[in-house]
Amino acid sequence: MSDKGKVKLSRRDFLRTLGLGVGAAAVGIAAKPLGGTTLAANPNFEARHFSDPAGRPNRPWWVKTVDQPTIEIDWAKMKRYNEGYKADLGTGTVRGGGFEAYVGKEKSDELNAISATTLKDGILNNVPGYTLKDQALKGAQDAGRVGMSFVGPQKAKTPEEKGVPKWTGSPEEGSRILRAAFRHMGAATVGFVELNENTKKLIYSFDPDGKELIFTNDLEPSETETQRLIPNTAKSVLVYTIQMSEETLKRAPTPLGQQTTGLAYKRHTVVQAAMQEFLRGMGYMGMGSASINALGIAPAFGVLAGLGEMSRLNRMITPEFGPMVRCFIILTDMPVAFDKPIDAGVMEFCKRCKKCAEACATGALSFDDEPSWETRGPWNNPGHKAYFEDSTKCMTYWREVGTNCGICFSVCPFAKKDKAWIHEWVKATASTAPVMDGFMRSMDDAFGYGAQKDCEEWWQLDLPEYGTDSSGMIW
Numbered sequence: 001m002s003d004k005g006k007v008k009l010s011r012r013d014f015l016r017t018l019g020l021g022v023g024a025a026a027v028g029i030a031a032k033p034l035g036g037t038t039l040a041a042n043p044n045f046e047a048r049h050f051s052d053p054a055g056r057p058n059r060p061w062w063v064k065t066v067d068q069p070t071i072e073i074d075w076a077k078m079k080r081y082n083e084g085y086k087a088d089l090g091t092g093t094v095r096g097g098g099f100e101a102y103v104g105k106e107k108s109d110e111l112n113a114i115s116a117t118t119l120k121d122g123i124l125n126n127v128p129g130y131t132l133k134d135q136a137l138k139g140a141q142d143a144g145r146v147g148m149s150f151v152g153p154q155k156a157k158t159p160e161e162k163g164v165p166k167w168t169g170s171p172e173e174g175s176r177i178l179r180a181a182f183r184h185m186g187a188a189t190v191g192f193v194e195l196n197e198n199t200k201k202l203i204y205s206f207d208p209d210g211k212e213l214i215f216t217n218d219l220e221p222s223e224t225e226t227q228r229l230i231p232n233t234a235k236s237v238l239v240y241t242i243q244m245s246e247e248t249l250k251r252a253p254t255p256l257g258q259q260t261t262g263l264a265y266k267r268h269t270v271v272q273a274a275m276q277e278f279l280r281g282m283g284y285m286g287m288g289s290a291s292i293n294a295l296g297i298a299p300a301f302g303v304l305a306g307l308g309e310m311s312r313l314n315r316m317i318t319p320e321f322g323p324m325v326r327c328f329i330i331l332t333d334m335p336v337a338f339d340k341p342i343d344a345g346v347m348e349f350c351k352r353c354k355k356c357a358e359a360c361a362t363g364a365l366s367f368d369d370e371p372s373w374e375t376r377g378p379w380n381n382p383g384h385k386a387y388f389e390d391s392t393k394c395m396t397y398w399r400e401v402g403t404n405c406g407i408c409f410s411v412c413p414f415a416k417k418d419k420a421w422i423h424e425w426v427k428a429t430a431s432t433a434p435v436m437d438g439f440m441r442s443m444d445d446a447f448g449y450g451a452q453k454d455c456e457e458w459w460q461l462d463l464p465e466y467g468t469d470s471s472g473m474i475w
C-alpha cells in the first residue's frame, strides 16, 4: 500500500490541469442549490432546528431521492438468508462456521495457526500496528461491548408502569423524535423502512447462534431456546449508521486497523441498548441484534432507507461518510415516516473506478464493468444485482495477516473525511457527469489518497472523540 512512485499534485496544480483556476469552485458547483450553504462544510457548529417535519437532514444537492435503489432487486427471487452457516442448507456467510465449511477444516486450521503466529510475532518483534499496545486496543474494543439482546435490557420504566398513556403522534413526529434520540446516542445517520412482505426477506431466517427468526401474531416479542419471535405488528425498521475512524482504518490490515470496526461495533451495542430502552420508555417494542451481524441484512435496509448506495465493495457507501460506517437495525411497532432510496452517483462511479478491486491483495472483489445477478458462492444472497465478492479469498487474507482487512474501504475515493475541494468535486461529478468518473479516479490516485498511513504515527495524533469527524452531516 505504498504511495511510492505516485505523482503528487497540489490542489493548485490539479485545478490548473483542469483549466479551472483556484476560484473555479463556482463552475457549476457552488451555483447549485445547497439548502442555503456552499459546498464546503460549515466549520462553525451551531444547533439548528430540523427543517423537515420528519427530521430528514439537509443533504448535498447531488443526493437525489429516487423510488428504486440504484441496484436492481428481484423480490420474487429474493429469499430469507441465514447469517450463521447451516450445514443442511449449505449456505451462510463466511463468518461462524461458513469459512471452514467452504475451504475445509484442514485449510482453516492451517490459516488459524498462521494468524496466531503472526499476531504473537508482531508483539515480540514490535511490528508497527501489531505491537502490544495495538493489540491491547483491539482487545479492549471487543471486551468493552455492553450486552446485546433481542428484546433489550428491559429496565427502563414503561408508560404503563408510570401510570401514563404511551406516546402517540404522527409518523413524521415519530421519525423526528427517533432521529434526534438516535443522533444523541451516537448514531451518524438514521433512516426508516417499512417492514412488509418484501423487506421481511431481508430479516435473517437464522441468527448466527442458530436461533430461528420467526414472524408471529404474538403481541410482544419473545425468545425461546431455539427461536426469536417477531410480532407482525412491528412494521418499522429503524436503520442507523455508526461512523468509523478513517485515521485507523487507513492503517489496515493490522490490529490497529482492525479495532476500527471493533470500536464501531462497541458503540453500536451502546446505541442499540439505549434505543431499545428509549422505545420501551415511549411504550413501544424494540427488537435488536442478539449478537454482532444478527437479525437482518442491515446495509440492504440502509440502501432502502436512502442512507447510501450499494457499491463495488458489495457494501453501502454513504454520501456523508463514504464507506466509513457500520450499519445496524432495530425493529419496532412505533409509527414512523418511511424514507426513500437515493442516487448520489456512487454506483455509476463504481462502474469506472475499480480502485478497491485493484487494491485487494487477493482478488476478492469484482472487476466486472456492470453488476450481475450471478453470485460468486453460497455466501452471497441471490435476488439482487451486485458486484458479488469471493468471501473465501477475503477471509483467507484476513487469517494470513492475523486481522480483518478493510483496505478496500480505506482506498475508496468516497472515504475522505476532509471537506477539501477535490473531495466535493469528485463526489459532485459522480452524480452529474459519469464520463468524468475515470478521470476523477485518476486524480484521486495522483493525490496519493488511499495510501496506508504510518501505524506508530497514529499514537502521536491528537484526534477528536472516536477519531471521527461529524461535520460531514452539516450542509
Ligand code: SF4
Binding pocket: 359, 360, 361, 362, 363, 364, 365, 389, 393, 394, 395, 397, 398, 404, 405, 406, 407, 408, 409
Ligand atoms: S477486506 Fe481486504 S481482502 Fe477483503 S475484499 Fe477488502 S481489500 Fe480484499
Ligand code: SF4
Binding pocket: 311, 312, 313, 349, 350, 351, 353, 354, 355, 356, 357, 411, 412, 413, 414
Ligand atoms: S473504490 Fe471506487 S469502485 Fe470501489 S467502492 Fe469506492 S468508488 Fe466504488
